[in-house]
Amino acid sequence: MSTNPKVELTLPVMENMELAATKTAEVVAKSMGLDEMKTAEINMALIEACINAFEHSKSKENIYITYSIDGDTLTIKVGDKGEGFDSEVVAIPNIDEKINSEHKRGWGLQLMKELMDTVEFESSEAGTTVTMTKNK
Amino acid sequence: MADFDLKVTENDGVILVTTNGYLNNYGGEQVASLCLQKISEGKRKFLLNLANTDMVNSIGVSILIEVIEELQGTSGTIAFCNLAPIVEKTFNIMGISKYAKIYANEEEAMAGLA
Structure with missing residues (x-):
């Protein structure tokens, strides 16, 4: 394997296309020897990142994903060219508040943070990139 | 998109919904x-x-939270069984397991719901 291998994927905004991202993640995770649970956590976080990119970006352009392996760390970046958002103002969801609320969604960021080792957002009017890492 | 289907049966007053595929919107x-x-x-x-x-x-x-919400008003119960570990973890993070019992398998669930 080459040093710090990187895989790049471009996805159109199409229903269930996030599953294509998980298929690639599975291959990358397997090459690193990540266990089944960590691979499933990566997949779940990646699904949420892709859905956010598809939906919240209000963009019909492609989204871009890179998977980079650096030793025992997998770094995944999911980028879109949407309007951007401020992750700091996104409320932490709470099931007690969601019940009897009109807005039951909004769990994606919380799931990503819980399932990955680190999650960072860079957002501007030109788009958003979420960078997530998972250690072996 | 039809990457999902379900089967419904009723057993001892319990509506059993068996899903197959990706639980998306x-x-x-x-x-x-x-x-x-x-x-x-x-x-x-x-x-x-x-x-x-x-x-x-x-x-x-x-979307399943809507069902929990509706059942709360009727003293009803919803439970889940045979969850993949990542699905159970997701339910825990989202707090679903606070409002719905999670069982290892169908047999235990049916006994618990009896």
Whole structure:
């Protein structure tokens, strides 16, 4: 394997296309020897990142994903060219508040943070990139 | 998109919903629609067997909160069984397990719901 291998994927905004991202993640995770649970956590976080990119970006352009392996760390970046958002103002969801609320969604960021080792957002009017890492 | 389907049976007053495939917005709506219909018919106990659903997304799961909400007003119960570890972890993070019992398998669930 080459040093710090990187895989790049471009996805159109199409229903269930996030599953294509998980298929690639599975291959990358397997090459690193990540266990089944960590691979499933990566997949779940990646699904949420892709859905956010598809939906919240209000963009019909492609989204871009890179998977980079650096030793025992997998770094995944999911980028879109949407309007951007401020992750700091996104409320932490709470099931007690969601019940009897009109807005039951909004769990994606919380799931990503819980399932990955680190999650960072860079957002501007030109788009958003979420960078997530998972250690072996 | 038809990457999801479900089967419904009734056993000892428990509506058993067995899902198959990715529980996304489409899957969540299928399950919620069915459960809400059954609630309107007077059914109060629901068991979702997710043995064949090893992947979910938060949109699909959040739609299930509607069913929990509706059942709360009728003293009904919803439970889940055969969850993949990542699905159970997702349910825990989202707090679903606070409002719905999670069982290892269908047999234990049916006993618990009796």
